[in-house]
């Protein structure tokens with residue numbers, strides 16, 4: 203039996219039940235579901251994404267509703283997932299698809315790649331998984347499995363694509379791609395792969411000839427640089443509301459609701475000179491919120507003020523619970539730790 207037959211046989215018995223995999227009568231997965239899930243899954247694990255996906259689909263069940271919603275509403279349902287540029291691109295793309303393509307995803311790579319936030323990988327995933335076309339979206343799982351199957355551990359994208367092209371099922375390319383993703387996440391894991399359970403162990407060049415490559419490797423963790431910032435909590439005592447701003451569209455947490463903060467600096471000693479809104483020389487608590495981003499760690503120190511005069515400062519007042527669902531995870535930490 204060749205690779206694709208063995209793999210598909212294994213997949214139909216063992217595939218993960220995921221909310222974005224529901225099929226239509228035509229045996230196809232909704233392209234809208236594939237797109238939303240693939241964007242959410244960038245930099246985020248499957249288990250984290252599932253509840254966000256379910257809530258998102260409940261609120262925006264199709265692309266027309268997503269396109270006609272406001273960006274602040276979309277960001278509200280993205281809050282906590284991080285990498286907010288993804289949500290803004292999602293919204294822009296929804297508008298384009300409704301306007302230019304009458305709400306239907308184009309089925310060719312060139313048109314897909316023109317859409318905001320859709321690169322090679324997502325375009326390939328939409329084409330293969332939603333439209334059952336031969337395409338090669340190579341994520342970390344597929345890369346690892348193919349490198350091991352071919353025993354080419356430095357294989358580049360071209361090598362991986364060639365291998366996939368020679369083995370992919372021509373009748374079920376979408377299932378083949380999903381099967382490889384599942385095999386990578388359940389069996390061919392990065393450390394301690396379960397080769398004895400693998401349906402492809404008789405085809406795997408690494409398992410057959412180079413087992414030492416499969417023993418767990420030591421991971422060298424690189425220490426992340428630390429940045430420091432001030433965060434200003436302003437309480438309005440008459441109605442127990444707090445002052446929030448919308449962060450600028452460009453940059454980290456773009457467009458999200460946030461407590462006002464200073465710039466984030468690398469020298470902790472210069473923190474006392476940093477401004478928040480128009481205020482400088484703010485005193486801050488020793489206690490802090492620590493948040494780890496992909497490239498650095500942030501230590502955010504809190505300045506707490508009651509009934510500060512803000513004049514015409516642009517922002518909004520919210521009660522704790524009104525704000526919570528709209529905040530990114532860093533700001534949720536601040537809220538939960540310092541407002542009771």
Ligand code: SF4
Pocket residue numbers: 347350351389390391395396397398400401402403404406407408409416
């Ligand atoms: S035999 Fe082992 S290394 Fe090879 S594909 Fe299967 S799980 Fe991965």
